[in-house]
Amino acid sequence: MKKLLIVFVILCNIMAVNAQKTKKENPMKLNAGIITTKLAESKTFYTGILGFGVTFENEFYLLLHTPGHTAEISFLLPGHPSQQPLFHKAFKGEGMYLTLEVDDVDTLYREIKKKGIEIAIELRDEPWGDRHFAITDPNGVGIDLVKYQTP
Known part of the structure; x- marks a missing residue:
């Protein structure tokens, strides 16, 4: 009986370790998507102003990544026949914002001002x-560029 109990305890430990390993191996990843006709404008804005890179692109879909490859944002043409009706209606330019955390918000602010981009919040x-400022993307999405610091 003692051996059976030891085997049971070992199996429980193995199962617990495997459960933790599975959680780490299957993390959830967020990719915000905007349904818009402004694929080219969005690409120019995010790559030219914010330094994003292109992960994937075709005639109806654009997937961009942040400079450190830590997050992605996608853009999809409205009403595309390859998509289900849930993903047909275009974003109307209100009620959405993105926050981009950066190491040096002051330098980024100066760079964006030099590029002539309108600053929505100084x-x-x-x-x-x-410590932050905000701009608006071509789709009307507010982008809060922030450096978190202790109050």
Whole structure:
């Protein structure tokens, strides 16, 4: 009986380790998507202004990644026959924002101003610790560029 108990305990430990390993091997990844006719404008904006790279592109879909490959954003033409009806209606340019955390928000602010991009919210410090500014992408999405710091 003692041997059976030891085997049971060992099997339980193995199962627990495998469960933790599975969690680490199957992480969830978020890819925000915008349904828009402005694929070319979005590509130019995100690659030229924010330094994103192109992960994949075809005539109806564009997938971009952040400079460090830590996140992605996609753009899809509305009403495309390859897509289900849920993904047909175009984004109307309101009620969405993205936050991009950066190491040096001051330098990025100066670079974006030099490129002539309209600043929607000027560089500022918030009482809760954010130092940030905001711009708007070609689809009307607000982009908050932020450096988190202790208040």
